[in-house]
Amino acid sequence: xSVLKDTATVNEEDANLLVLIIDTNPIxxxxxxxxxxxxxxxxxxxxxxxxxxxxxxxxxxxxxxVGVSKFxxxxxxxxxxxxKTIFPNMYQKFRVIDEKVIANMSxxxxxxxxxxxxxxxxxxxxxxxxxxxxCYINRITKADEIGHVKxxxxxxxxxxxxxxxxxxxxxxxxxxxKLCIPIDVCKVYGSDTPVFLxxxxxxxxxxxxxxEMPQGLLQFLMIAFLPDRYNKKYLCLPxxxxxxxxAACFCHKKIIDVxxxxxxxxxxxxxPLDECSxxxxxxxxxxxxxxxxxx
Amino acid sequence: MPTVIVAHFKTNxxxxxxxxxxxTLDKLYEEPATCLAIFRLLPxxxxxxxxxxxxxxxxMSKADLRQWIKNDKESLSKFEEALxxxxxxxxxxxxxxxxxxxxxxxxxxxxxxxxGGGTHQSFGKLYNKPHRHSxxxxxxLPDIKTLDEHAKTKWExxxxxxxxxxxxxxxxxxxxxxxxxxNLMREKEGKGLEITNKGFQFLLQDVNTQVWAFLIQYLDxxxxxxxxxxxxxxxFFFMLGSLELGQDYSVEGLTDTQRQLxxxxxxxxxxxxxxxxxxxxxxxxxxxxxTSGNSAIVSNSSSNNPTDDDxxxxxxxxxxxxxxxxLYAYTISIF
Numbered sequence: 001x002s003v004l005k006d007t008a009t010v011n012e013e014d015a016n017l018l019v020l021i022i023d024t025n026p027i028x029x030x031x032x033x034x035x036x037x038x039x040x041x042x043x044x045x046x047x048x049x050x051x052x053x054x055x056x057x058x059x060x061x062x063x064x065x066v067g068v069s070k071f072x073x074x075x076x077x078x079x080x081x082x083x084k085t086i087f088p089n090m091y092q093k094f095r096v097i098d099e100k101v102i103a104n105m106s107x108x109x110x111x112x113x114x115x116x117x118x119x120x121x122x123x124x125x126x127x128x129x130x131x132x133x134x135c136y137i138n139r140i141t142k143a144d145e146i147g148h149v150k151x152x153x154x155x156x157x158x159x160x161x162x163x164x165x166x167x168x169x170x171x172x173x174x175x176x177x178k179l180c181i182p183i184d185v186c187k188v189y190g191s192d193t194p195v196f197l198x199x200x201x202x203x204x205x206x207x208x209x210x211x212e213m214p215q216g217l218l219q220f221l222m223i224a225f226l227p228d229r230y231n232k233k234y235l236c237l238p239x240x241x242x243x244x245x246x247a248a249c250f251c252h253k254k255i256i257d258v259x260x261x262x263x264x265x266x267x268x269x270x271x272p273l274d275e276c277s278x279x280x281x282x283x284x285x286x287x288x289x290x291x292x293x294x295x
Numbered sequence: 296m297p298t299v300i301v302a303h304f305k306t307n308x309x310x311x312x313x314x315x316x317x318x319t320l321d322k323l324y325e326e327p328a329t330c331l332a333i334f335r336l337l338p339x340x341x342x343x344x345x346x347x348x349x350x351x352x353x354x355m356s357k358a359d360l361r362q363w364i365k366n367d368k369e370s371l372s373k374f375e376e377a378l379x380x381x382x383x384x385x386x387x388x389x390x391x392x393x394x395x396x397x398x399x400x401x402x403x404x405x406x407x408x409x410x411g412g413g414t415h416q417s418f419g420k421l422y423n424k425p426h427r428h429s430x431x432x433x434x435x436l437p438d439i440k441t442l443d444e445h446a447k448t449k450w451e452x453x454x455x456x457x458x459x460x461x462x463x464x465x466x467x468x469x470x471x472x473x474x475x476x477x478n479l480m481r482e483k484e485g486k487g488l489e490i491t492n493k494g495f496q497f498l499l500q501d502v503n504t505q506v507w508a509f510l511i512q513y514l515d516x517x518x519x520x521x522x523x524x525x526x527x528x529x530x531f532f533f534m535l536g537s538l539e540l541g542q543d544y545s546v547e548g549l550t551d552t553q554r555q556l557x558x559x560x561x562x563x564x565x566x567x568x569x570x571x572x573x574x575x576x577x578x579x580x581x582x583x584x585x586t587s588g589n590s591a592i593v594s595n596s597s598s599n600n601p602t603d604d605d606x607x608x609x610x611x612x613x614x615x616x617x618x619x620x621x622l623y624a625y626t627i628s629i630f
Contacts, residue, residue: 012339048409049349052331053342055587088420090411091331092539098411223347223363231343234370235363
């Protein structure tokens with residue numbers, strides 16, 4: 001029997017868990033004139049800054065790659081890691097995490113088969129990464145008996161959202177909303193459309209920011225994305241106010257602005273159907289024709 | 296409960312630091328470990344303000360900073376409180392032309408702390424030489440349990456001495472000096488030392504607050520009577536807070552003042568040394584939790600430290616068989 005934990009209210013003394021999802025699609029990073037290596041330098045300092053804020057703060061890092069999503073930190077020890085060298089010039093906690101991230105990122109890029117075999121090389125496995133993030137947060141929250149740990153997700157994105165992942169991403173977003181987990185999005189490169197991540201930050205109470213100057217990544221991260229849930233209450237943070245509520249149809253995964261919605265399960269379709277493919281309700285179109293407008 | 300505990304020990308150190316001279320504070324900020332420890336003492340909004348300015352090269356005024364804050368009363372009062380604390384600790388300095396900037400020494404060293412640069416060795420130099428006695432049984436390397444035992448024994452010695460229980464060992468001379476100076480005990484004619492009201496209140500506080508109160512009094516004593524360098528002593532305390540439990544560190548690289556500290560700190564239970572002349576030392580849990588706010592183990596019965604999973608994992612279950620052949624098994628639940 002567990003005491004009902006309040007995950008919504010945040011106190012100054014709470015520990016913060018930041019789950020960072022880094023979009024590592026190598027093809028898109030190469031197109032931007034800001035390399036992933038350089039971006040990783042900024043991101044590691046940002047991670048150290050987050051850990052510096054409080055002794056109890058923790059971080060989890062997931063790479064959203066082409067065809068696969070992987071945890072960069074923490075990963076369970078698969079072999080006896082007795083490399084306990086301590087470096088006197090750096091706080092041990094920072095160094096351990098930074099080195100693990102770099103090592104695992106290198107390992108991820110060494111595997112070229114998975115991305116090669118995956119058909120859609122233009123986007124990354126954002127839905128997979130988000131699901132893994134939410135599962136991890138759920139595990140940590142359940143293990144935390146006193147409701148001391150408050151979580152949030154930050155996505156550093158470069159590739160466009162894939163319409164094939166629309167349903168999965170939306171499900172993740174609604175779960176995050178229910179658990180009061182804000183999703184912040186930092187768009188380093190790439191156009192805004194399609195706009196699932198914008199909706200993610202809007203619905204969950206996070207911020208969406210598109211960087212004009214990727215070289216200033218660290219400073220943007222420090223000002224806009226470092227404040228934890230407690231500080232956000234007192235700060236005016238930069239972010240997009242307009243949200244484009246585009247959606248993808250369930251049948252063809254096309255991005256549509258106007259469509260047909262099942263009145264029972266709210267599935268979206270681009271053209272009228274006799275039976276909803278999700279909930280099998282018989283749909284009739286008499287009401288549409290009666291209005292005299294056929295779209 | 297945790298909220299109140301953390302606030303207490305922070306207030307102690309904070310008041311002490313505020314009373315220091317600006318030049319002393321500037322010297323303190325030359326060590327990245329100290330910058331990190333003092334940074335963590337600041338209120339939440341103050342920490343965010345420091346981070347936002349840390350890597351920026353722009354010239355800002357107080358009004359510019361105010362733009363970052365929401366326009367309601369609570370936010371503005373928190374902002375004023377944050378700025379006030381930052382200025383009192385000389386982390387933010389208001390220049391003559393109304394601009395406000397981070398203390399340049401703090402800025403540079405804190406950047407080094409986050410990026411891992413510099414050659415300061417501020418986070419503890421590791422003892423790299425092979426252990427000479429690791430093979431023989433008489434000089435076993437201490438494990439975490441030994442360190443906890445040592446810390447608990449030494450600290451409780453002090454507490455028991457204050458309460459007046461008859462114990463075999465009385466704590467060292469420096470403890471007596473600190474305790475008298477802090478007005479926790481006073482001289483009673485013929486009967487030795489007796490505990491005061493303040494001493495009773497001290498006993499009721501949590502361990503972190505007690506340790507810091509003790510260390511601060513020690514600091515005053517050290518600077519007045521032993522002419523120790525306050526900056527070096529404080530740097531050592533803050534460095535202790537950033538060390539790893541169970542790891543041995545070398546005394547090489549410590550200043551003379553800091554080496555003098557080692558004996559006293561061993562007596563208080565913050566450090567463990569295999570021998571008095573040993574070239575290495577082990578921080579105990581009392582030391583590593585100095586700046587983290589986690590509770591240091593003192594009592595055997597309950598460990599508040601959430602990362603200590605040794606105790607809970609070894610909790611034994613048991614089985615009862617009654618004479619009517621009923622069997623009850625109490626085991627660890629998997630849920």
